[in-house]
Amino acid sequence: MVETLIQTLEIGRIFQIIIDVLTTALTFFVYLIWVVPLIALVNLRKIELQKQYIKKFNWQLFELKIPKQNIKTPKAMEQVLVSLYAMRASLDPEEVWLEGKVCPWMSLEIISSKNGIRFFIYAPDNQRNLIESSFFSQYPDIEINVVEDYTKEMPLNLQDGEYDLYGADLVLAAPNPYPIKTYPYFFEGGKTINEEKRADPISIISEVMSNLKSDERIWIQILIQPAEDVLKKEGEKIINKIIGKKAEDKKTSPIITLIDSIISFLKDLVVALYSSLASSAKESKSDEKPQIKFLAPNEELVVKAVLNKMSKLAYKTIIRFLYIDKKSDFTGKNIGAIFGAFRQFGDWTLNGLKPQDKTKTSKPRFFVFFRNQIFLKRKKDIYENYLSRSFPSYSYFPYADIFEPSVLNVEEIATIFHLPIDQLVEASGLRRVEAQRGS
Incomplete structure (x- = not known):
């Protein structure tokens, strides 16, 4: 029964x-x-509207000429980036979905050729006053000029001629809230600029870029777009997981x-x-109650690092680089050197930079067919994206971009892109101001 x-x-x-x-x-x-x-x-309708909206941007290239006797640490560049955050646009849902509006972005650029190393900002022309006021407040003697786009010296269809290239977009290797090494680490815990012992993190990059042959070029662009409270949301989840809080x-x-x-x-x-x-x-x-656990030293270090990153303004960021040379002389030696220069920002316990697999110009490992076609298309795409300073502002699928830009705060970006100190300018052939502004 x-x-x-x-x-x-x-x-x-x-x-x-x-x-x-x-x-x-x-x-x-x-x-x-x-x-x-x-x-x-x-979503497709929104994408078309966004494309039309972006086409209305009138872009300009601003060259930054380094002031004589520059003794400013990357802290000055961090303050510049804080000021540039004012380009952020608060968009209503109606503006996004009915008008296709997107938040503007800028490109911080370092390039090298036989003519030396140069620094640029590529931005919409309506941001000129913001750029000038932001830089002059920290670098009073800097010179900012509107110049012709240097990419025009190369053909639009690069691979059809005598040149070849390697390129990739660099993104964070770990989730956004984990920081990379920043300038306080390189400048020995924040010692003053008057002290002799310092290690400017841009020195390795400039060293690679200052030893090029006549036909070689290295182009680096750091695309930045003001981010919302992404770091806060993601960071809280990570910290709660570490400390055992639900x-x-x-x-x-x-x-x-x-x-x-x-x-x-x-x-x-x-x-x-x-x-x-x-x-x-x-x-x-x-019914179980969450227990707050005691942290091990390495866990405490991670929590402090994440909290520090969360405490500062942040940008959606893509680091894109190209190495260009004639096909007859093309070598992977400088490609490895570029990756090595960016590897210095990595920390095994926190974060680092890695090439985004879908953008790096190497043959796919798991495709037996069309490997060469995919390889050539990747080269074409990375080159066109560099020329147009393309930023993934829209997605063809809800909640799924081809890849999501990383989020770096102003301290991290300033570590990678800043005007080098005076000794480095002398050593690397960097372009500097010829005369004092206003003299």
Whole structure:
């Protein structure tokens, strides 16, 4: 009698599971048939509007000529980046979806050729006053001139001629809240500029760039676009995980909630098929109180580093570089040197920079067919993206970019891009101001 009752209950439970699965499948089917196409159409419309909006930008290239006797550390450049953050535009949903508006961005650039090393900013012309005021406040003797785009000295279809290239976009190797090494580390804990012992992090980059042959070129651009509170949200999750604190439940979009609920249900379904105790186990887990644990020294270091990064303004950032040389002389020696120069910013316990796999100009490892075609297309794409200073401002799929830009704060960006100190200018053939401004 008891066995019959148990069997009846089990059969009823199985039927209930089948009904739940069919209900979920029907909901998911309706979502795929109606909701997904609707979202795709709206998103495609937004993309077209954004393309038209970006075309209206009138870009200019500003050359930065280093002042004589520059003794400013990267801290000065950090303050410049804080000021440049004013380009941030607070966009309403109506402006984004109906007008295609995007937040403007800039490109911080270092280039090298037989004519020496030069520094530039590529930006919309309506940001000129902001750029000049930001730099003059920290570098009163700097010279800022509008110049012809240096990329025009090379053909539009580079590979069809006598030149070849290697390029890649560099992104963070670990999640955004983990910082890279920054200038306080290189400048010996913040010692003053008057002291002899210092290690300017840009010195390795300039050393690589100052030893080029007549036809070699190295172009580096750092695209920056003001970021929202991405670091705060992601950073809090990381810190809560390290200290053992349960994160608060936050509201998400209905689409994400629906997808999460389906995935969660399917997971629970698998558990239920193999264990009738799954529900009770869940209840016992939900009653557990989170415990704040004591931190090991390395965990404490990570928490402090993440908090420090979160405390400063941040930009969505893409670091893009090209190495160009004649096909007859093309060598990988300088490519390795460039990667080595960027490797100095890495910290094994925190973060570093790595090439983005979808953009680096190497043959794909897992494609047997069309390897050469993919290889050539990657070269074409990275070159065109550099010329246009392309920033992924829109996505063809909701919640999924080809790749997501990294988020670096002003201290990190200033470490990579800043006007070098005076001794380095003398050693590297960098362009400096010929006369004092106003004299």
